[in-house]
Amino acid sequence: MPQLAMEIGAAARVLKLLGDPTRLTILAILNQRECCVCELLEVFSTSQPAxxxxLRKLKDAGLIKExxxxxxxxxxxxxxxEYYSLLQAVLSYVPDQDExxxxIETANPTARCGC
Structure with a gap:
């Protein structure tokens, strides 16, 4: 029984991460293409450290790789x-990130980091 509680606790932590709109959008974008930080800055009106x-939180949870x-x-x-299928299920309800x-793809490349 304690093993099940640990699994539920871990799933709850992952779902809590997905509850943040910025992180959920990042994951939806990464579901369609890989990105570097400077490319993600084209989408969000926030700082590079933010x-x-x-990204660090998502990586620490094992949802993304670098x-x-x-x-x-x-x-x-x-x-x-281990949460990839859960992530895909959640992302199936998120609008595509084509816009x-x-x-990202039409941004001025000199305004970005050069990647």
């Missing part, structure tokens, strides 16, 4: 996560 903090390429770090969903992805 976006980095959201890949370093030179001096840039790219984030994507982590399909190996936000357009913002």
């Amino acid at each position: 976006i980095s903090q959201h 890949e370093r390429r030179g001096q840039w770090v790219y984030y994507s969903l982590r399909p190996q996560s 936000n992805i357009r913002k």
Whole structure:
């Protein structure tokens, strides 16, 4: 019985992370493409440290992974996560992020970090 309670507790922590609109939007974007922090800044009116903090929380929960390429770090969903199917179920109810992805892809590249 205690094992079940731990699993429910962990699932509750993940669902709590998904309850934040910024984190949920980040995950929805990452469900469609990988991004670096500077690309996500094109979507949100918040600071780079704030976006980095959201990404850290998602990474600590095992929902996303990072890949370093030179001096840039790219984030994507982590399909190996034990909560990946839960995440996909939640994201199926979230609108697609085509408009936000357009913002990222049409942003002035010199205004970004260079990734």
